[in-house]
Each structure stands twice: as structure tokens, then as C-alpha cells.
């Protein structure tokens with residue numbers, strides 16, 4: 001088998017929804033019949049999902065449905081046991097070199113920021129470019145400052161994470177991920193740990209990133225973001241992808257009873 005796999009073309013129809021406008025787009029992530037167990041617990045069941053370059057996917061579903069586990073399989077923070085995943089044409093296996101390549105290409109933002117508390121904002125941002133990519137410090141710092149401008153907090157560069165609000169810390173986490181010039185960004189409930197008044201500033205940053213053409217897979221309960229930004233909403237329940245559709249179809253015409261129930265509960269709040 002060659003190292004660079006040929007990307008599989010997407011199906012025109014997914015669960016009866018017309019996704020034909022995406023056919024022919026380049027594939028960024030391809031999961032095929034992927035399964036994962038935690039001991040006896042079957043957490044991911046036959047996951048097949050295609051993410052195209054430039055596409056913005058929102059993953060939603062009840063707590064415990066496997067959303068985080070699924071996206072963590074994309075950068076091998078979790079290992080799938082059967083089935084296949086390719087990222088940018090590279091199949092994820094135990095091969096450490098391939099995992100390293102993919103980790104450089106895939107940025108991730110977590111619910112709890114995961115910044116190094118003993119490093120300044122700027123030091124957090126340049127750590128991976130300098131140590132992983134062996135970039136000269138000056139070049140890494142220049143790009144980090146440009147990205148801190150982009151997330152609208154350049155004045156915080158010399159502060160420590162503990163001196164920043166939650167919303168500011170999450171914007172640092174986004175800038176830090178972007179410092180590695182990723183081809184794909186994963187977001188795992190990036191606003192769930194934030195006070196309501198800070199959610200908007202992080203969502204605004206994510207919207208700007210989406211508008212820049214970044215490929216994004218976002219686990220979020222922010223259905224406003226899903227409606228306005230997502231190209232496709234993926235609904236998971238009990239480890240399965242139950243339904244996926246463009247947001248206009250997904251919200252107006254959910255196909256499954258489980259999706260309808262989830263939406264009626266989440267849209268109540």
C-alpha cells in the first residue's frame with residue numbers, strides 16, 4: 001500500500017439530503033467504517049464520514065454520544081480499532097512518522113484551553129513552531145504576533161494565561177494552533193467552559209477563521225454557529241452518525257426521531 005492514499009470521492013446523497021454541491025471537492029478527512037471500543041464499551045460504531053477541504057462541519061449530539069472521541073481519532077489522540085481514517089491522503093496507522101505529520105497538519109482547540117500556565121502567551125504560541133518545526137525564534141514570534149493580532153489580543157503577548165479571561169485564553173489557544181499553519185482545525189466544545197459574555201468573542205474568532213477558508217470540524221452545542229457557519233451538521237447518538245445534512249435541511253427537516261428529540265431539547269435553551 002502506498003503512503004499517500006488516493007482520496008475517496010464523497011457520495012452525492014447522505015441520508016437522503018442532497019450534498020451534490022460538494023461532489024468533486026478535495027477530501028481532507030475520510031473515515032470509513034471506523035469502530036472503537038473502550039474495553040467492552042463500543043464507543044464508535046461504523047463511523048463513515050468525509051470532510052472536504054475548506055468545509056466547515058459541526059458535530060452535535062447528546063452527551064456521551066462519542067463526538068469528542070470521534071474527532072480525537074482524527075489526530076490520533078484516540079486510536080480507532082477497526083476501519084480506516086485518512087487525513088490529507090495519509091492513512092493513520094501506528095506509524096509514528098505518519099502520526100507526527102498529521103499532528104503538524106491538524107490544529108486542535110479544547111474546552112479547557114490547555115495553555116501552559118508557566119509560559120507567556122507568546123511563549124505558548126512559539127513553543128511548537130520552534131521545537132517541533134525547528135523554526136528560527138524570530139520568525140516564529142513574528143507569525144505568532146500576527147496571529148495574536150488576528151484574534152485581537154496582541155497586547156496580551158507578554159502576559160501569562162492566568163492573567164487573561166477565559167475568552168482571551170481560548171483565543172490564545174486558537175492563535176497557538178494556527179501558529180503551526182494547520183490544514184485542518186478541530187474544535188472540541190471550545191465555548192463550553194466560558195461565561196456567556198465571552199462566548200461571542202470566541203465564536204467571532206471561529207467565524208473569521210471559517211471565512212478565511214479553513215477546514216474545520218467543530219464539536220459544539222452552539223446551534224447559532226451551526227446554522228450560520230456550517231456547511232454540514234453531523235448528528236451523533238450512541239456512537240453512530242445518525243444523520244448529516246446542510247444546516248438548512250438539518251434544522252428544518254430532521255430525518256430521525258432521535259435528531260428531532262435532540263433539537264427540541266437543545267433549542268429550548
Ligand SMILES: Nc1ncnc2c1ncn2[C@@H]1O[C@H](COP(=O)(O)OP(=O)(O)OP(=O)(O)O)[C@@H](O)[C@H]1O
Nearest residue numbers: 038041043061062063064065066067068069070219
Ligand atoms: N478514556 C475513556 N475510557 C472509557 N470510557 C470513555 C473514555 N473516554 C470517554 N469514554 C466514554 O465514551 C463515551 C463517549 O465519550 P465522548 O467524550 O466521546 O462523548 P461526547 O459525545 O463528546 O460527550 P460530551 O458531549 O459529554 O463531551 C462516554 O460514555 C464516555 O463516558
